[in-house]
Amino acid sequence: MSKKLKILVIRFSSIGDIILTTPVIRCIKQQINAEIDYLTKKEYVGLLNTNPNIKKTVAFNYNLSQIIESLKEERYDIIIDLQNNLRSSRIKWNLKVKSYTVSKQTIKRQLLIYFGINLLKNHVVDRYFKTVEKLNIHNDNNGLDYFIDSTSKINYNINQDYVAWSIGGNYVQKRLSVKQIQTVINRLDLPVILLGGNNERVIGDEIVSKIKSNDVVNFCGRLSIDESAYLIKHSQLLLTNDTGMMHIGTCFDIPLISFWGCTKPSLGFSPYIAKNTSIELLSKQSQYPCSRHGSSCKFSKEGCVKTISTQEIYDNVIALL
Numbered sequence: 001m002s003k004k005l006k007i008l009v010i011r012f013s014s015i016g017d018i019i020l021t022t023p024v025i026r027c028i029k030q031q032i033n034a035e036i037d038y039l040t041k042k043e044y045v046g047l048l049n050t051n052p053n054i055k056k057t058v059a060f061n062y063n064l065s066q067i068i069e070s071l072k073e074e075r076y077d078i079i080i081d082l083q084n085n086l087r088s089s090r091i092k093w094n095l096k097v098k099s100y101t102v103s104k105q106t107i108k109r110q111l112l113i114y115f116g117i118n119l120l121k122n123h124v125v126d127r128y129f130k131t132v133e134k135l136n137i138h139n140d141n142n143g144l145d146y147f148i149d150s151t152s153k154i155n156y157n158i159n160q161d162y163v164a165w166s167i168g169g170n171y172v173q174k175r176l177s178v179k180q181i182q183t184v185i186n187r188l189d190l191p192v193i194l195l196g197g198n199n200e201r202v203i204g205d206e207i208v209s210k211i212k213s214n215d216v217v218n219f220c221g222r223l224s225i226d227e228s229a230y231l232i233k234h235s236q237l238l239l240t241n242d243t244g245m246m247h248i249g250t251c252f253d254i255p256l257i258s259f260w261g262c263t264k265p266s267l268g269f270s271p272y273i274a275k276n277t278s279i280e281l282l283s284k285q286s287q288y289p290c291s292r293h294g295s296s297c298k299f300s301k302e303g304c305v306k307t308i309s310t311q312e313i314y315d316n317v318i319a320l321l
Contacts (some may be wrong), residue, residue: 002309003033004033004035005032005033005034005035005077005078005097006035006037006078007034007035007076007078007079007316008034008036008037008038008039008074008076008078008079008080008095009024009038009079009082010081011038011039011040011082011083011084011085012039012041012044012060012087012088012089013040013041013044013086015044015047015244015245015248016046016123016243016244016247016248016252017244018127019047019144019145019244019251020124020125020144020272021082021128022053022145023044023056023128023140023142023145023160023272024082024127024128024132025038025145025270026140026145027137027138027140028080028135028297030131031138032135032136032138032271035236037055037056037057037058037074037076038051038056039058039060039071040057040059040060040244041060041172045057045059046224047146047225049149050147050149051145051147051199052147053145054132058070058301063122064087066151067091068094068095069307071091072094072095076097077095077098078098078100078108078135079091079095079098079099080099080100080132081099081101081102081131082128082131083102084101084102084103084104085215088101092294096267100134100135102131103130103131105120105268109231109292112267113288113289113292114170116288118266118288120266123268123270123271123272124269125139126268127133127268131303134238138282139207142273143249143250143251143272143273143274143293144250144272145251146229146248146251146252148229148230148233149226152226152227153230154223154227154231156193156231158230158231158234161190161191161236162191162192162215162235162236163191163192163193163237163238163239163317164192164193164195164231164232164239164241164249165181165192165194165195165239165240166191166195166196166228166238166241166249167194167196167200167202167204167220168195168196168220168241168243169242169243170243170295171262171293171294171303172302172303173261173262173290173291173294173295173296173297173300173305174261174262175241175244175305176241176259176306176308178203178206178207180306180308180310181207181312182207182210184204184310184312184313184314184317185207185211185213186211186212188314188316190215190236191206191213192215192217193216193217193219193235194208194218194219195219195223195228195231196220196221197220197221197224198220199221200221200321201218201220201222202219203220204218204219204220205218219231225244225248228245228248229248229251232245232248232252232254234247235254236254236321237256237257237321238254238257239256239257239258239313239317240256240257240258241259242258242263242269244261245273246258247271250273250275250298251270251272251275252275252276253276254272254318255273255276255277256276256278257278257280257281257317258271258278258279258280258281258310259305259308259313260281260305261282261294261297261304261306261307261308262289262294262295262296262297262304263289263290264282264286264288264304265280266288266289267289267292281316283299283307284307285299285300285307285309286304287298308320
């Protein structure tokens with residue numbers, strides 16, 4: 001019997017990027033004799049703790065020297081670096097074992113953003129699999145994984161039909177406006193739950209304040225990621241900006257509508273092998289992304305995602321429901 005390989009996978013952040021590594025983790029576990037530890041920032045450990053393909057999740061507490069000494073004791077055979085930054089490079093240099101590192105495709109991304117020349121033409125998940133191809137790992141095309149903690153329960157009636165709406169985004173330029181969301185919700189007959197972090201709590205309250213129906217609940221800043229995932233899984237439809245919740249939604253058998261302005265699916269971060277219908281609504285002001293992470297827009301200070309028609313959103317919601 002061959003020795004079981006001990007592999008360290010590195011991806012520090014963020015929610016969506018970590019979820020997008022799960023097909024690689026699954027395939028490594030299933031296709032070679034290996035046990036996998038996963039190094040990520042401490043705030044994202046909860047995304048992976050229930051993943052049966054991972055033996056141990058290692059929390060990075062921002063003390064790089066300390067984590068390096070701890071990792072040395074594990075005696076890994078291989079490092080798979082799906083982050084590719086200075087921190088992960090320092091870890092690889094210190095551990096001195098065989099490593100495989102994802103290509104960030106920096107030049108190709110810049111050509112797409114600044115000149116509209118698309119040489120990427122693949123998803124970031126495909127780039128992750130390219131990283132491990134020399135280990136004879138192949139994509140099983142079974143999509144993304146998210147394993148909800150069995151103790152996750154929310155004081156909300158999941159037995160009713162309802163719509164989940166993830167209103168968050170790292171930058172205001174990536175988010176639909178309050179008015180867009182209010183306009184669509186006021187035309188719906190189903191209950192709606194609003195999901196997001198602490199930064200969206202006030203925005204959620206503003207949305208609820210101008211909704212005619214009482215069937216809208218603002219959960220922004222009040223739930224863990226796992227609790228939000230639980231509500232998404234049991235919803236009839238997820239509406240979402242380009243965020244980590246979009247990728248979590250792709251893991252479940254529900255239809256999904258995603259909204260794109262400053263970022264575009266062509267960067268390689270579109271919903272990946274959705275288990276149900278996935279519709280991408282794009283700002284029509286530009287065919288190409290305005291910026292890598294959506295922090296700036298070529299057309300509007302507030303972001304061109306806010307030009308997506310509420311009629312178009314509503315029509316697609318009705319079509320999916």
